[in-house]
Amino acid sequence: MxxxxxxxxxxxxxxxxxxxxxxxxxxxxxxxxxxxxxxxxxxxxxxxxxxxxxxxxxxxxxxxxxxxxxxxxxxxxxxxxxxxxxxxxxxxxxxxxxxxxxxxxxxxxxxxxxxxxxLMIRTAVLRDGVKVFTGHGLNEMVVSSSGISKVISMALRIGDTDAGFFRSDGMIIATPTGSTGYSLAAGGPILDVDLSSLIITPICPFTLSNRPLVVSGESRITLTIPKGQRTGLVLSLDGQQTFPLMEDDVIVVEKSRSxxxxxxxxxxxxxxxxxxxxxxxxxxxxx
Amino acid sequence: MxxxxxxxxxxxxxxxxxxxxxxxxxxxxxxxxxxxxxxxxxxxxxxxxxxxxxxxxxxxxxxxxxxxxxxxxxxxxxxxxxxxxxxxxxxxxxxxxxxxxxxxxxxxxxxxxxxxxxLMIRTAVLRDGVKVFTGHGLNEMVVSSSGISKVISMALRIGDTDAGFFRSDGMIIATPTGSTGYSLAAGGPILDVDLSSLIITPICPFTLSNRPLVVSGESRITLTIPKGQRTGLVLSLDGQQTFPLMEDDVIVVEKSRSxxxxxxxxxxxxxxxxxxxxxxxxxxxxx
Amino acid sequence: MxxxxxxxxxxxxxxxxxxxxxxxxxxxxxxxxxxxxxxxxxxxxxxxxxxxxxxxxxxxxxxxxxxxxxxxxxxxxxxxxxxxxxxxxxxxxxxxxxxxxxxxxxxxxxxxxxxxxxLMIRTAVLRDGVKVFTGHGLNEMVVSSSGISKVISMALRIGDTDAGFFRSDGMIIATPTGSTGYSLAAGGPILDVDLSSLIITPICPFTLSNRPLVVSGESRITLTIPKGQRTGLVLSLDGQQTFPLMEDDVIVVEKSRSxxxxxxxxxxxxxxxxxxxxxxxxxxxxx
Amino acid sequence: MxxxxxxxxxxxxxxxxxxxxxxxxxxxxxxxxxxxxxxxxxxxxxxxxxxxxxxxxxxxxxxxxxxxxxxxxxxxxxxxxxxxxxxxxxxxxxxxxxxxxxxxxxxxxxxxxxxxxxLMIRTAVLRDGVKVFTGHGLNEMVVSSSGISKVISMALRIGDTDAGFFRSDGMIIATPTGSTGYSLAAGGPILDVDLSSLIITPICPFTLSNRPLVVSGESRITLTIPKGQRTGLVLSLDGQQTFPLMEDDVIVVEKSRSxxxxxxxxxxxxxxxxxxxxxxxxxxxxx
The missing domain is CATH 3.40.50.10330 (Probable inorganic polyphosphate/atp-NAD kinase; domain 1)
Structure with a gap:
């Protein structure tokens, strides 16, 4: 000491x-x-x-x-x-x-x-191959509707693996610190704050069989926003910083370096x- | 290669x-x-x-x-x-x-x-200070009733910290591999199989506010069985190997060495x- | 026949x-x-x-x-x-x-x-004592954020009883027909379509102890929107008809006559x- | 008055x-x-x-x-x-x-x-066409394992309709009064106590897509216990009265007359x- x-x-x-x-x-x-x-x-x-x-x-x-x-x-x-x-x-x-x-x-x-x-997360948004946004969060990154209609669709990749196509009110990528925040309200588990993991929690998913998924903190999680959404979409970090998304945007979430x-x-x-x-x-x- | x-x-x-x-x-x-x-x-x-x-x-x-x-x-x-x-x-x-x-x-x-x-888990049962059982599991360790009455009570410690007293139908300590087994049926999250974490999932807990908890694979989880149970209790590994418990038993769950x-x-x-x-x-x- | x-x-x-x-x-x-x-x-x-x-x-x-x-x-x-x-x-x-x-x-x-x-539901919105909206739905009535910030607060009354104050992403009042719709995605139970009941399902509630509640189809459910919201609010019927809400609005949901x-x-x-x-x-x- | x-x-x-x-x-x-x-x-x-x-x-x-x-x-x-x-x-x-x-x-x-x-429920057990048990409950009827192995299988009928085959730790048929009891711990909704409905809540079901189901209090719910169980089964009323079940038993649950x-x-x-x-x-x- x-x-x-x-x-x-x-x-x-x-x-x-x-x-x-x-x-x-x-x-x-x-x-x-x-x-x-x-x-x-x-x-x-x-x-x-x-x-x-x-x-x-x-x-x-x-x-x-x-x-x-x-x-x-x-x-x-x-x-x-x-x-x-x-x-x-x-x-x-x-x-x-x-x-x-x-x-x-x-x-x-x-x-x-x-x-x-x-662990903190770093989120980047790629639009036509150009990085148009970067931000960090201690709790979570959320992609959800920015308007009145709630259901959005998106494709999820974990590393190089196609993990499926989702229809839901949104998707939360949370840190262990964020596991007691919005992710918990959406049905996610609680993680010991010292873990190096990320939680993928869909919000009100359109299917019954979905469950929150905990992956390594080394994972690169990619969300892509297909064309044909019924509403505007927004990315939100820790409920404090927001960025409006467009169709075809690619959102990459990884742990921050620090x-x-x-x-x-x-x-x-x-x-x-x-x-x-x-x-x-x-x-x-x-x- | x-x-x-x-x-x-x-x-x-x-x-x-x-x-x-x-x-x-x-x-x-x-x-x-x-x-x-x-x-x-x-x-x-x-x-x-x-x-x-x-x-x-x-x-x-x-x-x-x-x-x-x-x-x-x-x-x-x-x-x-x-x-x-x-x-x-x-x-x-x-x-x-x-x-x-x-x-x-x-x-x-x-x-x-x-x-x-x-990750596999090693479970030991201590009775009056003597180790009366040791076993390993790839999926999970469950403590539950062995009889008709279902509700049991137990105290949980994580490392050196008192994590509370539970009344439930039982407690599951699952590995990442076991996250798609019994723990999932009891409401637990799915973990990437390569993680080094343990999931603590209570079965039908007596309180609404409980949630599954994911802790480090380095954690030492201790369950103690207080006196006054209404039923016999049993420990089960991977749903295959069982060991009858007694009041005052101390169950220690850690990751296996291999x-x-x-x-x-x-x-x-x-x-x-x-x-x-x-x-x-x-x-x-x-x- | x-x-x-x-x-x-x-x-x-x-x-x-x-x-x-x-x-x-x-x-x-x-x-x-x-x-x-x-x-x-x-x-x-x-x-x-x-x-x-x-x-x-x-x-x-x-x-x-x-x-x-x-x-x-x-x-x-x-x-x-x-x-x-x-x-x-x-x-x-x-x-x-x-x-x-x-x-x-x-x-x-x-x-x-x-x-x-x-069963269908009739929703009325009272503003300063004046009915400013009436609509019907076969599935559900939802009150939620119309903007980027998601958390809203509201007070719930069932009949003449104060049933508590909620912070959540919204509130669903669903019919039995609607029990397989949005309410289910938010964690609600399934009701036989011939029942005369209403389901009150909070969306991502801010507290762990909340659960969906099924009440009689004869119930008069009242939601009031207190001052101090961080976002605009919107009422939605069957995901098809919407009405923008204001602070101090009173929303009354009952079964439709037909x-x-x-x-x-x-x-x-x-x-x-x-x-x-x-x-x-x-x-x-x-x- | x-x-x-x-x-x-x-x-x-x-x-x-x-x-x-x-x-x-x-x-x-x-x-x-x-x-x-x-x-x-x-x-x-x-x-x-x-x-x-x-x-x-x-x-x-x-x-x-x-x-x-x-x-x-x-x-x-x-x-x-x-x-x-x-x-x-x-x-x-x-x-x-x-x-x-x-x-x-x-x-x-x-x-x-x-x-x-x-509402109370009346449960009858038929064995080879003979009624071998009748009992009443104010909270719930549970069919579950009476032994160490937990998973049981059973077929569910609601009225004359085959509602599926279940593998789970058991099945709860609860009254509105019982909705705040064991059914709630197993994930069931809360029902206003004055409703005339029954809740069918599976305990730790083997599939992700199952949800609690609320049916009319007039429903006749039948559970049959197929051959080939890995454990003994027991029926329990209000957690107080029990009856050991045998393979091929037919359990009929209806509301009590009083x-x-x-x-x-x-x-x-x-x-x-x-x-x-x-x-x-x-x-x-x-x-």
Missing amino acids: EERPVRHVLIIANWGKTASHSLSQTIAEYLARKGITSKVFRTNAENEPLEVQDGTDLVICLGGDGTVLYCARYLQDLGIPILAINLGTFGFITEISVDEWQEAIEFYLSGKNCISRR KALLVTSERRNFIEVLRDKLNWSGGGLHA | EERPVRHVLIIANWGKTASHSLSQTIAEYLARKGITSKVFRTNAENEPLEVQDGTDLVICLGGDGTVLYCARYLQDLGIPILAINLGTFGFITEISVDEWQEAIEFYLSGKNCISRR KALLVTSERRNFIEVLRDKLNWSGGGLHA | EERPVRHVLIIANWGKTASHSLSQTIAEYLARKGITSKVFRTNAENEPLEVQDGTDLVICLGGDGTVLYCARYLQDLGIPILAINLGTFGFITEISVDEWQEAIEFYLSGKNCISRR KALLVTSERRNFIEVLRDKLNWSGGGLHA | EERPVRHVLIIANWGKTASHSLSQTIAEYLARKGITSKVFRTNAENEPLEVQDGTDLVICLGGDGTVLYCARYLQDLGIPILAINLGTFGFITEISVDEWQEAIEFYLSGKNCISRR KALLVTSERRNFIEVLRDKLNWSGGGLHA
Whole structure:
């Protein structure tokens, strides 16, 4: 266990949550007393450009799961750890609650708590052979209708193998971190956050025999959008960044080269969050 | 691509399937013409002891998925590849159909087709601190009622973490290979067979909020059976080997040290089997 | 068994399916030989106004399930039986296949085959106390996002009881006929088409503990759209008729006063269609 | 609203729950003060024969959902209302909590609260044409394995229609009251308790395409047990009464002629119990 040298911290505060106003100030002062400089970035929207000063050693994120997704996306290739303090309802990603902030930072500085290295996904859209979009996500990539009619069709390839043609309300390619997000609502399994796998979860598929499929994180997943759709289609990353699709577009999803570095809580791990959130010992059914 | 030197083959024939009677003979003669000796082992039950002669380079398995599970269990630590030819309805594990047998063997000898290295699980039962049972499985380990009353209770640990207390009809710990077996019927996801993960799927859980959970293949999963059960309990491996449990037993499930080596088909891979079996492009629902 | 006097028939032909061009002519000539006048209405879109001449005793519908939904909606309160001949892939609603058309019409005229009386739903939207929309559906009413962001929130009342507040991708209120449509894709149960019940199926609900709920066909189901939605909302009937919703709208769903009268096949009933479509004896899972 | 004349009450107390010891006495004294005679029956097991004195106008049941099931089964054809006071964890059937007992009895006597008339099922087993078993249930009838091997096969008929051949861990035929019991754990929908429908829910079916099916309460459902099972089979009613099955047995399930009469709470109805138990407004998923 070695001390972690931290000289400059970026505090990203979800300004929509008023608790972040004073907490960001309190944390900045606390860091200053330790000789650590910091800058507070106030965010109000999920697509605000985020500037990161050279020499930033740590990001402290004040908000909910959505704010962490935003940070992870914008910090994607910088290799800076994110210490997320949860200001909202108890989150799946933000394990550190607001009353633990000081302990968590101290643990981090003294090298005590771990860094969870989370798989992210990189999505590219090819149109007539030209890459027209690239983006990253910590939770998931979704292709779905952008309009009123919901059913879309698409072809799925996993690596070099044709995996079938789908009619559904959409398709989710989720990371382990994203397994407790939209994919779960669509019927997907929960994955331990440390796995290097991707989940392919169709949304309301047109056939009864379809099931969520978990593939290696090394897989290259390709979706193609055939002609003849009844609606516009849209690609969405972490529910925050969107890109309108066109017929014949080819969407390639792979793991990102970098991982998101999330500082974990000393008090509870992912399995314990699950146990409490999912209420496994919970209310009974059978008489 | 190198030739694979094969001198002696063990042919394991599910004698309950009459097609195996002549096919085992035909294959033995075919191998003899190539200067390869072979022995036919006729199996009628899932727990028949299986002797493997020293110097056996390859096992050819004639039967259905159940026969492969039997072979994998008995060959568990020998490192001998299994070339399974499907005599039954099209299987998930046995990708090679009966009319492809010669091509498949030739491909194998010439080094063409691949060997899929499949995670197996090792299960131990501790009673008063003493190991009273050890067994291996290629598909899954199930703890369930052995009697008329179905609901049992148990505590789950993943690694060192208490993952909750369950009331259910049972618990399945499945491998990726087993993800298309009993775990799927109980609502589990499908995993690419090459993953190193384990699936924890409760059977008819007493609570609505439970979901299948996929954890690392490095995980040590522990089930403990509290006092006060309303029924006898039984542990089952691959639906073939069973062991009666007692209250206070501790069941430890980990990946086996060795993997099952399954010769793959040149004609179709796992994703293609899925596509065809699961009929992803299949009959529609919405009007 | 009494003969059914038929003097005038309206033939509604889905002109997008070319098989309907000659078949509508053939049927008209066949009817003429029996002294029955007929008129062919060519439909190309799901919202084309449909005129029904006084004295029309029977509608013959040539198309797929979607064409029947269109007919049922436009004929909603006229009490005219619909004999639907399936021109597409085998449908859930259109049990009569194209090679059975003559037999089916003869059976109908001679009083042999039954008429299935199907519950329809009536949906009204109240805005500031004023009814701004009314429509009918044979399959389902859906409230969902009309835009890119998917999650909407709404409050559900069943009769006079507050049944909770939902966050989901939408809500389906389906009839028994609609139980094999979108509701099934969203995880709903299948209902015998002759039941007088409604199914409340949330789409990708935000909570794990939600389940589809079947209530009496006499129930008055009310959805209210609270302020603060992140997206536009739309109401959709049978996937064919849509109405844009606003915050504070109140949506009331009840059974329609009239039922859809569908002429059944002599050759197969709903359970047999299910058995064949759902492949209950189908491909196995466990090894 | 008329007063209900009550002269004699049978108090059935689940003696395993110690709270019932004093409460049964308190209620008996309370009734005596109103000039109502009563008798306390102490039950310890689910299959204890229950004697009901002539002239009993009301049964007060002290226990959990299981105790109500027991009462309903033994009182099946007597037409006596059951006022169930919940002594356990909050139940689906027992809506009246222990602190409401006096209010609930007073409301009942003054004719205020309603009586919910619940569908029950009657199950008969025919062996070589002879009826060898008859029983009733308020929740469900289950056919499943009685041994270690789980998979059984059976043929299903609904009315006169062959509905297919199943391989599964069993089959549940549930009432609306039973829809929140074992059927729910096996993936079935929730039905409003006042419906007259039956739910057919296969347990871990061998095929992906199967779904729970809701049919009319007038349906006659027949299960036949073909030869060649790998395990013993057992029929179970409400998880309390069992009957061992043999190959070639024919099981006929229909609604019982009488209904269970359950006194409802004034404070909450079924939908409200659902809302609170199922936590529809509960913890969120998407980030």
